Every structure is written in C-alpha cells, then in structure tokens.
Amino acid sequence: MISFENDYLEGAHEKVLEKIVETNYIQEPGYGSDSFSKEAIEKIKDVIGQPDASVYFLSGGTQTNQVVIDAVLKKYEGVIGADTSHINVHEAGAIEFSGHKVLTLPSEKGKITADQVQKYINDLYEDSNYTHMVTPGMVYVTYPTEYGTLYTKSELEALSHICKSFNIPLYIDGARLGYGLVSSEADVDIKDIARLADIFYIGGTKIGALCGEAIVFSQQYKPQHFNTVIKQHGALLAKSRLVGVQFSTLFTDNLYFDISAHAVKMAMKIKKAFVNKGYQLYIDSPTNQQFFLIDNRTITELSKKVKFTCWEKFDDNHKIVRFATSWATREKDVDFLIEQI
Amino acid sequence: MISFENDYLEGAHEKVLEKIVETNYIQEPGYGSDSFSKEAIEKIKDVIGQPDASVYFLSGGTQTNQVVIDAVLKKYEGVIGADTSHINVHEAGAIEFSGHKVLTLPSEKGKITADQVQKYINDLYEDSNYTHMVTPGMVYVTYPTEYGTLYTKSELEALSHICKSFNIPLYIDGARLGYGLVSSEADVDIKDIARLADIFYIGGTKIGALCGEAIVFSQQYKPQHFNTVIKQHGALLAKSRLVGVQFSTLFTDNLYFDISAHAVKMAMKIKKAFVNKGYQLYIDSPTNQQFFLIDNRTITELSKKVKFTCWEKFDDNHKIVRFATSWATREKDVDFLIEQI
Amino acid sequence: MISFENDYLEGAHEKVLEKIVETNYIQEPGYGSDSFSKEAIEKIKDVIGQPDASVYFLSGGTQTNQVVIDAVLKKYEGVIGADTSHINVHEAGAIEFSGHKVLTLPSEKGKITADQVQKYINDLYEDSNYTHMVTPGMVYVTYPTEYGTLYTKSELEALSHICKSFNIPLYIDGARLGYGLVSSEADVDIKDIARLADIFYIGGTKIGALCGEAIVFSQQYKPQHFNTVIKQHGALLAKSRLVGVQFSTLFTDNLYFDISAHAVKMAMKIKKAFVNKGYQLYIDSPTNQQFFLIDNRTITELSKKVKFTCWEKFDDNHKIVRFATSWATREKDVDFLIEQI
Amino acid sequence: MISFENDYLEGAHEKVLEKIVETNYIQEPGYGSDSFSKEAIEKIKDVIGQPDASVYFLSGGTQTNQVVIDAVLKKYEGVIGADTSHINVHEAGAIEFSGHKVLTLPSEKGKITADQVQKYINDLYEDSNYTHMVTPGMVYVTYPTEYGTLYTKSELEALSHICKSFNIPLYIDGARLGYGLVSSEADVDIKDIARLADIFYIGGTKIGALCGEAIVFSQQYKPQHFNTVIKQHGALLAKSRLVGVQFSTLFTDNLYFDISAHAVKMAMKIKKAFVNKGYQLYIDSPTNQQFFLIDNRTITELSKKVKFTCWEKFDDNHKIVRFATSWATREKDVDFLIEQI
Known part of the structure; x- marks a missing residue:
C-alpha cells in the first residue's frame, strides 16, 4: 500500500546512489x-x-x-x-x-x-x-x-x-x-x-x-x-x-533544492485537493507536511487504501492526520490518493 | 531588621546544638x-x-x-x-x-x-x-x-x-x-x-x-x-x-513536630492578622509560608520595617509577597510585624 | 598511492551496494x-x-x-x-x-x-x-x-x-x-x-x-x-x-565470512613476505592487522611507495608499523607491496 | 578503644563549635x-x-x-x-x-x-x-x-x-x-x-x-x-x-595552622617511637599519616589495644598499616599507643 506516513520511506535519490557506487573503490x-x-x-x-x-x-x-x-x-x-x-x-x-x-x-x-x-x-x-x-x-x-x-x-x-x-x-x-x-x-x-x-x-x-x-x-x-x-x-x-x-x-x-521543490509541489497538490473536497486543514502548512482534521469514520475508510499518520486525537470523533511528501513521492501516487478522498 | 524572608535564617534548635557539643569528642x-x-x-x-x-x-x-x-x-x-x-x-x-x-x-x-x-x-x-x-x-x-x-x-x-x-x-x-x-x-x-x-x-x-x-x-x-x-x-x-x-x-x-507546630502557629497568627486588616491572600496556605497580594506602595513602606520576599510580580501595581516562619520565629517578632501592617 | 593504512578505506562490498540500489524505492x-x-x-x-x-x-x-x-x-x-x-x-x-x-x-x-x-x-x-x-x-x-x-x-x-x-x-x-x-x-x-x-x-x-x-x-x-x-x-x-x-x-x-577470509589470506601473505625478507614481527597476529618493527630509514623509503600506519614509536631508531588488509584488498596491491620491501 | 584510624573521628575544634553556638540566632x-x-x-x-x-x-x-x-x-x-x-x-x-x-x-x-x-x-x-x-x-x-x-x-x-x-x-x-x-x-x-x-x-x-x-x-x-x-x-x-x-x-x-601543627607533632612522635622500636616505615611521611609495614601477628595483637587502618596487603605475612593523627589527637592517647608497641 502506498504510504504518505513520513518523509523517510525510501532510500536515496538516484544521483546520490550513483555517486556512492561510482566512488566505491x-x-x-x-x-x-x-x-x-x-x-x-x-x-x-x-x-x-x-x-x-x-x-x-x-x-x-x-x-x-x-x-x-x-x-x-x-x-x-x-x-x-x-x-x-x-x-x-x-x-x-x-x-x-x-x-x-x-x-x-x-x-x-x-x-x-x-x-x-x-x-x-x-x-x-x-x-x-x-x-x-x-x-x-x-x-x-x-x-x-x-x-x-x-x-x-x-x-x-x-x-x-x-x-x-x-x-x-x-x-x-x-x-x-x-x-x-x-x-x-x-x-x-x-x-x-x-x-x-x-x-x-x-x-x-x-x-x-x-x-x-x-x-x-x-x-x-x-x-x-x-x-x-x-x-x-x-x-x-x-x-x-x-x-x-x-x-x-x-x-x-x-539537486537539494530541486528535489525539495518536487516534494512541496506534491504537498500543495494534496492540500488543494483535500480542501476542494471539503476537508478541514488543521494547520495551513506551506511545506511538505499537510495536517488535516478528519473524522474517525473517514480515517478508517481511507486507511484501507493508503497509509498516513494519525498525529493526535482531536476530540472523540476527529483526529489530526498528517500526509507527508518527499523527494521520492511519485505524482501518480498523489493522484491515486486524491482519487480516494 | 527582623526577617521573614525564608525558613533557614537561623542556625539550629538549641537542643540540636547542645547534642552536637556534648558528643563532640x-x-x-x-x-x-x-x-x-x-x-x-x-x-x-x-x-x-x-x-x-x-x-x-x-x-x-x-x-x-x-x-x-x-x-x-x-x-x-x-x-x-x-x-x-x-x-x-x-x-x-x-x-x-x-x-x-x-x-x-x-x-x-x-x-x-x-x-x-x-x-x-x-x-x-x-x-x-x-x-x-x-x-x-x-x-x-x-x-x-x-x-x-x-x-x-x-x-x-x-x-x-x-x-x-x-x-x-x-x-x-x-x-x-x-x-x-x-x-x-x-x-x-x-x-x-x-x-x-x-x-x-x-x-x-x-x-x-x-x-x-x-x-x-x-x-x-x-x-x-x-x-x-x-x-x-x-x-x-x-x-x-x-x-x-x-x-x-x-x-x-x-521535637521535630513540636518545633514545626510552633512555626505553623506563628504563620497562622500572621495570616489572621493580615486578613483582618484587609490584606488579600494570594493562596490560603495552612502551613508556615503565607502568600499575600500586596500593592507596590504598601510593599515599599513595609519593607522599611521588616524583611520579606517579593515572590513574583502579579501586575503593574501588585506583587505576590511571601512571609515565612520557622522553628526559630519569635512570637514578639510576629507581634512586631503585625503592628506594622 | 595504494594504502594499507586501515580497514575502512573503501566503501562497501559490491553485493551490499547492489542490494541497497535494488531496494531503494x-x-x-x-x-x-x-x-x-x-x-x-x-x-x-x-x-x-x-x-x-x-x-x-x-x-x-x-x-x-x-x-x-x-x-x-x-x-x-x-x-x-x-x-x-x-x-x-x-x-x-x-x-x-x-x-x-x-x-x-x-x-x-x-x-x-x-x-x-x-x-x-x-x-x-x-x-x-x-x-x-x-x-x-x-x-x-x-x-x-x-x-x-x-x-x-x-x-x-x-x-x-x-x-x-x-x-x-x-x-x-x-x-x-x-x-x-x-x-x-x-x-x-x-x-x-x-x-x-x-x-x-x-x-x-x-x-x-x-x-x-x-x-x-x-x-x-x-x-x-x-x-x-x-x-x-x-x-x-x-x-x-x-x-x-x-x-x-x-x-x-x-558473505561476511568469505570476505573476511580474503582479508586474512592477504594479511598472511604480507606477513610471510615480510618475515621472509627479514622484517621483525612486533606481534605475531593471525588476523588482518600486521605489526612490524621497522627502522626509520626503511620506513621513510617504503612510505614513498605505499601508505601504512606508524602505530607507535618504539625507540629512537624504530617504529611499530601497521599494515591492514580488508575485504577490499586486491591481491595485486599486496603483490606490489611485497615487491617494494 | 582509642582510634587512629583516620583524621575525621571527632567533631569540630572547640573554638569552631563555640562560634557556631554564639552566632546561632x-x-x-x-x-x-x-x-x-x-x-x-x-x-x-x-x-x-x-x-x-x-x-x-x-x-x-x-x-x-x-x-x-x-x-x-x-x-x-x-x-x-x-x-x-x-x-x-x-x-x-x-x-x-x-x-x-x-x-x-x-x-x-x-x-x-x-x-x-x-x-x-x-x-x-x-x-x-x-x-x-x-x-x-x-x-x-x-x-x-x-x-x-x-x-x-x-x-x-x-x-x-x-x-x-x-x-x-x-x-x-x-x-x-x-x-x-x-x-x-x-x-x-x-x-x-x-x-x-x-x-x-x-x-x-x-x-x-x-x-x-x-x-x-x-x-x-x-x-x-x-x-x-x-x-x-x-x-x-x-x-x-x-x-x-x-x-x-x-x-x-x-587556628588552622596551629591545630595542624599539633597533629603533625603527634604523628612525628608516633613515627619516632615506631622506628625506635624497630618497626619498618613503608613510606617516610612528614605529615599526619604514618604508614608502617607490620607483620600480621603483630597487627592482630596491636588491634586488640588500639584501632588503626590496614591500608593494603603487602605480602602473605605483612600489611601496610596506617596511623592517622588529627587536630583532636590527645597526647596521652599517643603515649598509650607507644606503650603498646
């Protein structure tokens, strides 16, 4: 299952890996x-x-x-x-x-x-x-x-x-x-x-x-x-x-800034989609972590399709939920997420 | 000047001192x-x-x-x-x-x-x-x-x-x-x-x-x-x-409890006197430390006569003030304090 | 210049690197x-x-x-x-x-x-x-x-x-x-x-x-x-x-033991060669680190050709010298070292 | 039993005690x-x-x-x-x-x-x-x-x-x-x-x-x-x-130096007496601690009469023994010790 749980889910950017391999000996x-x-x-x-x-x-x-x-x-x-x-x-x-x-x-x-x-x-x-x-x-x-x-x-x-x-x-x-x-x-x-x-x-x-x-x-x-x-x-x-x-x-x-920009672009796409579909922002974050206030039933449903983090209990019916993107986030996975909400 | 600043102003109870001297060699x-x-x-x-x-x-x-x-x-x-x-x-x-x-x-x-x-x-x-x-x-x-x-x-x-x-x-x-x-x-x-x-x-x-x-x-x-x-x-x-x-x-x-009781008795006497004279308790303490909310002018006046502790600023015109008694507090000093307020 | 200074000179074994790359995403x-x-x-x-x-x-x-x-x-x-x-x-x-x-x-x-x-x-x-x-x-x-x-x-x-x-x-x-x-x-x-x-x-x-x-x-x-x-x-x-x-x-x-065995094999080859040429062992080590007692003049000469570690001063004319091999040591480099002594 | 075990056996010098009492309130x-x-x-x-x-x-x-x-x-x-x-x-x-x-x-x-x-x-x-x-x-x-x-x-x-x-x-x-x-x-x-x-x-x-x-x-x-x-x-x-x-x-x-001098004087008296009676100094100490090398049998006998410290085992038959004096050591106790050896 695709995960948006955090920003350290994958290994390294391929150019980084290539350089490690290239210089190995x-x-x-x-x-x-x-x-x-x-x-x-x-x-x-x-x-x-x-x-x-x-x-x-x-x-x-x-x-x-x-x-x-x-x-x-x-x-x-x-x-x-x-x-x-x-x-x-x-x-x-x-x-x-x-x-x-x-x-x-x-x-x-x-x-x-x-x-x-x-x-x-x-x-x-x-x-x-x-x-x-x-x-x-x-x-x-x-x-x-x-x-x-x-x-x-x-x-x-x-x-x-x-x-x-x-x-x-x-x-x-x-x-x-x-x-x-x-x-x-x-x-x-x-x-x-x-x-x-x-x-x-x-x-x-x-x-x-x-x-x-x-x-x-x-x-x-x-x-x-x-x-x-x-x-x-x-x-x-x-x-x-x-x-x-x-x-x-x-x-x-x-490279550092380019791959950062990709992550933030993906996060903005997620934010916009969630907001458009009526989800409530918990915090209006301009960076790669997005926090929403979501009701427990929706959380249960959504968690059958993608992974994300339940950050904190808000009240008996709602939780603060985090979706994180990173340099490695694929746009098609973001699109898949957006389709699910 | 007599001090009510804290509860470690004097040395030791005389029976304690006597025993130290008696056993010295x-x-x-x-x-x-x-x-x-x-x-x-x-x-x-x-x-x-x-x-x-x-x-x-x-x-x-x-x-x-x-x-x-x-x-x-x-x-x-x-x-x-x-x-x-x-x-x-x-x-x-x-x-x-x-x-x-x-x-x-x-x-x-x-x-x-x-x-x-x-x-x-x-x-x-x-x-x-x-x-x-x-x-x-x-x-x-x-x-x-x-x-x-x-x-x-x-x-x-x-x-x-x-x-x-x-x-x-x-x-x-x-x-x-x-x-x-x-x-x-x-x-x-x-x-x-x-x-x-x-x-x-x-x-x-x-x-x-x-x-x-x-x-x-x-x-x-x-x-x-x-x-x-x-x-x-x-x-x-x-x-x-x-x-x-x-x-x-x-x-x-x-001894430990008797001298503790003396200190608390003195503190209660202070509390009662302050309250009777219209001072405001900051906390209603039943022990040897008494906290009052006093205006700055009164504090200035009182501090010319006895020593006490300004615990914390409350607002621009008031401070929280502490008077502490101890096993060594003399009743005549408490009486003197009460006369000043 | 080829180095025998320590056993962490190169990156990782190629199978290790391959697996890092393979699992990256x-x-x-x-x-x-x-x-x-x-x-x-x-x-x-x-x-x-x-x-x-x-x-x-x-x-x-x-x-x-x-x-x-x-x-x-x-x-x-x-x-x-x-x-x-x-x-x-x-x-x-x-x-x-x-x-x-x-x-x-x-x-x-x-x-x-x-x-x-x-x-x-x-x-x-x-x-x-x-x-x-x-x-x-x-x-x-x-x-x-x-x-x-x-x-x-x-x-x-x-x-x-x-x-x-x-x-x-x-x-x-x-x-x-x-x-x-x-x-x-x-x-x-x-x-x-x-x-x-x-x-x-x-x-x-x-x-x-x-x-x-x-x-x-x-x-x-x-x-x-x-x-x-x-x-x-x-x-x-x-x-x-x-x-x-x-x-x-x-x-x-x-793999762990195989690559270890290679390093020790290389170290034994070095030891044997040094001993055969009259060098004095400081310690008779059976593992990947070899310690010799070498005079300063020889050290100066040798250090123009390969790198190694001067471990400790022994006396005014001699030092204890360490040659380390590892999983990455190439036999041809060992042979080169042996030719130099 | 009189003790020469260390230099913190008694309380304080009487002038010190007097001052504590005098300033108590x-x-x-x-x-x-x-x-x-x-x-x-x-x-x-x-x-x-x-x-x-x-x-x-x-x-x-x-x-x-x-x-x-x-x-x-x-x-x-x-x-x-x-x-x-x-x-x-x-x-x-x-x-x-x-x-x-x-x-x-x-x-x-x-x-x-x-x-x-x-x-x-x-x-x-x-x-x-x-x-x-x-x-x-x-x-x-x-x-x-x-x-x-x-x-x-x-x-x-x-x-x-x-x-x-x-x-x-x-x-x-x-x-x-x-x-x-x-x-x-x-x-x-x-x-x-x-x-x-x-x-x-x-x-x-x-x-x-x-x-x-x-x-x-x-x-x-x-x-x-x-x-x-x-x-x-x-x-x-x-x-x-x-x-x-x-x-x-x-x-x-x-006072500090006068009472120190007394202790050292007592220690020198002990040293001189021990040496005169043929005891072996372990270290020739010019201060208040005296170290002798004494055989186990003598130690056993002496320890029935005065207290001292067995500092360290020297060999199977001897120990290093310490006698300490202090500001509080009484000359009559030193004399008693000397009589016992």
Missing part, C-alpha cells in the same frame, strides 16, 4: 578527512555564501541536535525551545542525557517569538533566585517547524537580534530545511539562514540521502575540538565518505 | 557508619512505623532530590512533576545534570492530580512515537508544596494508587514535611506518608537542623549500593555524625 | 521496524544458533560501545577492560561521557585474563573502602584485539565463567569479528562467541558495509527499552533500512 | 550570601595574599573535586592525575559521573612529576589519533598526597610551569593542606600554593571543622556562574553560615 581516509567530505564542505560554503563557515557531517537529526547543543552550551546552561519542539518531545531525552535542560516556551503552530524569548530571559535575570535557575545559553527553532509552518524573515531577524542582545547563539534545526526554503511562502533563502543563525543544520536524511545532516557553524561562531566532541558522543563515522559523497551530490547542480 | 567512624546515624535511623523507623524501611542522610534538599531521582530512575526514564516544582524551577538543572528529564504537568497551587498522571502516561503509551519519548519512571510531589498547600489523604492515596498501577514509585519531597504534617488542615500523619510514598525525605535544614535531610525508602522499596551512589554524587559526608546527631535529637521527644 | 518504515532489518535479525539469529537472542543495529563502533555499556551498566558501575582497549584509549571519553569509569587492567598483546578479573574484583570486595570505589558491572574484551591477537576458546570460557561467578555480563567488541573468526588460529566460531558472551557486536563498518554494527544480546540477557536508549544516545537511524539491507546481504550465503 | 541570608562566609572569604584572601582570588565553600572533599573539575574542564577534556589519586580510586566514579575521564600517570609515593605530564601531553599531541583521545584540560595533585608525602617547591614550580606552557590549570587538592604546610619538610607556604596553583582547596573536614572545604580560584583564574554550577551539582548549602562560621574561626589567630 576509491581509497579514502576516514573520520571526516576524506576528499568527498571536503568537496561537500566547499560546495555548502559556496551555496550559503560564507567562505569562513565551519561544516561537519553527522548521520541523523537527534544526534545532530544532541552534539551541537552539548558542544555549544556551557555546562550550567539550557536551551530555549518551543514546548512542541523535537528536542523537547521526540528525542527520548537526548538533550538531558548530555546534561542540559530544555527550557520550554508555549508555541503557536510550532513557533516561538522573539518577544517570548526576551520576556523569558528578562524575567529570569530579574528573579532573585536567578542563580538557582538554569541559565539560557541558546535558542532553538526548527525551520520548517514540526507542524510544517515557516518563520518569516522578520521573525527570524527578531530572534537573531534578541539572541545577539543576550549574547547567546541562535540554532536552527533544518531537518527539513529544503522543504521550507523552496516553499512559495518562504521569504528567506539559505544565505539568510546562514546569516541569521549562528548554527544550523541542513537535513539530508529526509531530503534525498540515505542518512546524514550537515552542521553549519556560521562564520561568527567557531567551534572548538569539534571532531573530538563528535567522537565523544559516538557520532563520528569511520567511513565519513558515505555522508560526504551524498552531500557533495545533493549540492551539485541545485 | 566521641570518636566515631564516618561515611554513615557512626552510632548517631544508626540511632537516628532507628528513631525514624520507629516514628514512621516501618521497621524494614531504609534511611539515609544527606546534607541538603536539591542534593537529596538529585541523588534519589538519579538512583531510582532507569537511565531512559524521567520524573513527572508539577511545572512549578522545585526540581523543575529552582535546582539549576540538577536533575538534568544527572541525565534525566523533568516531565512537567500544569499545576494548581503547586499540586498535581492522579488523573493528570494517569492521562499523561496513558496518552504516552498510546502514542505511536512512544519509544522516542522519555519514559516516566517516578512521580514527584512536594508536601507541603512550594506554595505551602497540602495534598489531602485521598489525593495522596490516588497518586499512590496510580503509581502502583503503572509500577513506578511515588516520591514525596518533604523539605518542609513537619510544617505540613502539624497543620490543622493535614489529614495525614508521617505513617501515612511512609505508607503512601515509596520514597520520601524528612527535611531538617528548614526544621531545626544546621543542615541535613533524611531519605526514607519505604519497606516496599530497597535501594541498591546506595552509599556508593551517594559517594558518586559527591554527597557522602565524612563526618556523618553531624547529620546523625541532629536527626537523633530532632526525633527524640517529638 | 521500496517504501519501508523507519527506526528499526523496516523489513530488511527484521530479515537481517533472523539471519543473524540463525547463524549464531540462538533464536531467542535480541539483535539491534547501530552505525559505528564507538557508538555501539557507548550505547551498550551505558544501557547495561547500573549507574554506579564501571566496565573492566584492557588498558590498551579501544574504549579506554580511542573513544575520546565516550564511556565517561555517559557517566561510567573504565576500570583498566594491564594487558598483554591487547588481552586480559580471567585471573586478572577475578583478582581485581576479589581485591575490591575485600577493600574496606569498597563503597567508595566504582563497582565493576561488566567485562569488556575485543575479538580480535586492537593488536590483531585472538583469545583462545579456553581463555574466553574462563572469562565467561568468572563473569558468571560475579553475576556480571561479558561483552565482546567484535569490530573486526569476522577477521578473527576466520583466522586459522581461531578455535571458536560465532556460535561459541554467542554462547560465551552475554553481549557482543558484529562489526560491519570494517567488513564489507558502508556503516553499521550488529549488537547481539545473547538469549541469557534481555535488554529493556533498548530502542529508547538508542534514541536517547542520538543513535537511532531514521532509515534503519540502510543498515538492515547491508547486514541482510552480509549474512546471506556466508 | 543571628538571622542570615543563605546560599553563600551570609556575612560569616563573606568574613571567612576575606580572611582567606588575606592569608593567601591574593585580594583578587575567588573563594567558595562546599561541604566535602569528593564533592569539591567533582564540582571544581567539572566546572573548569571543557566537556571534551579530562583531568591528569596520579593512578593512586583520590579522584581515581576513592570517589566512586564522581568525576566520570560528571562526564570526565581521569587520565592516570603512574605515581611514586603518591606523586607525579612535571616531566611525566609533559611527556604525556606531548605524546598525545603527536599521536595521529589525537582527536579520538581525551584532551587533557587540568592537572590534579594532592598536597599532601594520599600517602602523606609532600611535593617540594621546585616540584610544584615545575608542575605549575608545565601547566602554564600547555595553558591548562593546576589544581591542588588540599583535603589535608594544613597537615602538609606545617610539616618541617614543607618548603612552601599557603601563599606559594596560591601562587603556583590555579585552583586549590583548603580542607576543613579533616582539620577542625564539622564539615567544609574552601575552594580558592587564584587571581589568575575567574570561574563563571560558579554558584549556579554548585547548585546544579546539588552542593549549595542553604545555611551556608555553617561553613562560613567555621572557616572564619579557623582562619582567625592562625
């Missing part, structure tokens, strides 16, 4: 010093327009969040994030495992605001018990959010500004970065992301790669002994070529 | 094997009516929470507690430092309910992402709460019941246990606490001791290698006699 | 529930002869050691290992990062003995400061060792026996397991490993895979919430298919 | 902001001759080591220390619990040398696997050592020099600092310690206090958010007055 050193990783780093620095950025590759998103947050925070610091954020809900306590508290702010559609951050930190600094509380050392946001929504440029600029004013870095989790940047509603590009974030990552696992995320420390932020930190977290791949080759391919000839 | 082994600690353990087991309980002494409350929670939780587990709870707000991330997440529930007047716990865990177990989320391994409540309020016996029984049904322990933070149990509104005694909690601690620092808390593992719960865990946390006192002597004295001739 | 769930991982688990259980074993896949060796050791040890426990062992020297403190001490024993050629373990634990238990010391909770050995040497069956049986007598698990790090088991000097097979170890891992990264290690908990040991622990460590791959497909292929038609 | 703020702590800090800064030093108080030695080492090390760093050092052997893994590895050097009579440290770090920096190894971030020594021995001034200067050359701090554990500094063999004073160490602590628990250690960050080292770090470790005493009063008293009128 070239002998390369490991642990990040292979030529493919170096090549990929140059391409990424070029695309983001920051020749002095630092780029590293890891294998997955939770790992990336744990390593980055632990490497950047001082020991007594915590990270500010949305209550609905991945690090707070769906990482099995990976941030706390490395000793840090997630300081949560209530979110709207997955987003937090600069004003919230400012008020949180100001209130804390005014609190007489300040030294007994976790010091905020970073702000974490996701682009797109867990609900497929996007921060506007002015929202990101405000977050960036407030972070600078408190002298703490802004970290953007870009597990689905491509799916956000190619959206017609995005008013930032990857150069903006690199300029506004102190650290961000470019998600590969969900966008064309078998595995792999690219961490970017913008030029204003220089990590120390970062390979040792990665190793200490058990996250340093011996055959770093695996991720290097993939990102080198994804950042050749705009 | 008796040679004793350390690290928990001194005879005073053994004596104190027997007295506590007697008072709680559980000859098979396990009792250990530490020096402070945050330390106790960190050691107990870390010792009891499995590595992948977190602890459920009120969003306002001490472990979540005022321990500088001590729980996260030891690798565990605090899973917060919204609280009312510092309290959480069995129904909330049940719903939280049931929702979690039903979540398809269950294995990506922190497993609840303990429920943490404070008695009295951070707002001076008390759980009723039936509320504690419900919490105990729900914990047993999920096979996780109930831990009661008793930093101010005495001030709760002697309240006229308390419908539990220390034997009930020992029966309903799997683990609890009897606060000494705030009730008559220079330092020290007594951890009680009820007979149904047997900790393993607990002294090694305490040592590993840097929390094992070489001169364990210091806390042993103090608890032995506090649990002789009902 | 099959939609599969992630995080360990894909059908390829399930298939691979069944094949491994079959090969080790333990239908009740538990098998999990991770992406690298240090990660595997960290996750396994942290998951298995109680919080106050440490792991006993050789002073030269990978976890003690070359994992950047990954074990300590997760809170556990490596309790080191002096080793001979990378090996420790059951007698050493027994004496260490007995001495500890007899120490009056026992509760102030780290409790041993596991014994860690590598097969083959970091020096290419092998434990005999009787040595492993003795280690297994002593572990059972102290009721702690024996964990075998099999980063190069295949290269050990196919050696003519090995007197154990993988069924013996599974019987004698409580936990072991089958290395894929160094033997035919792009990445991936298979953790096996023998039937006598049942891990709890292990996927949550993996996630908490940031080690759960979204596209678990990637490792699943690879191990499924490696454990089809004896 | 003075209301003071907590968590380090009490006036007694401030007073004590000034006295200590005066004694060490560093008005710009930073001083903090904790309750015990293992706690102090854990908090200091964790606060000072970067996350990927470890601490270099003697294999016999307290942090490596007798702290139940407290350093590893906070995520850091103890990098051990073989020691002679409890001491390590600047040359060892230099060679260790140089070898590491030259290692091709450097990024896979724990980075040294601190050197830890004890003064006096666990064996009662003392570093000379030139040894400490060499250690200090080598630490500066590698830009890492030198930390001196002074659990028994007084007993070292007053020794006739000491060629440093506390001003030298403060000058040569970047961080050190002045032990109170073993020298006149009920509990308490004073951490000194020398003027060249400024800790950040240190009270928050202390709180995070569960180590911040609410009634900080308890330790403040004690150190204020100990550092009034030279």
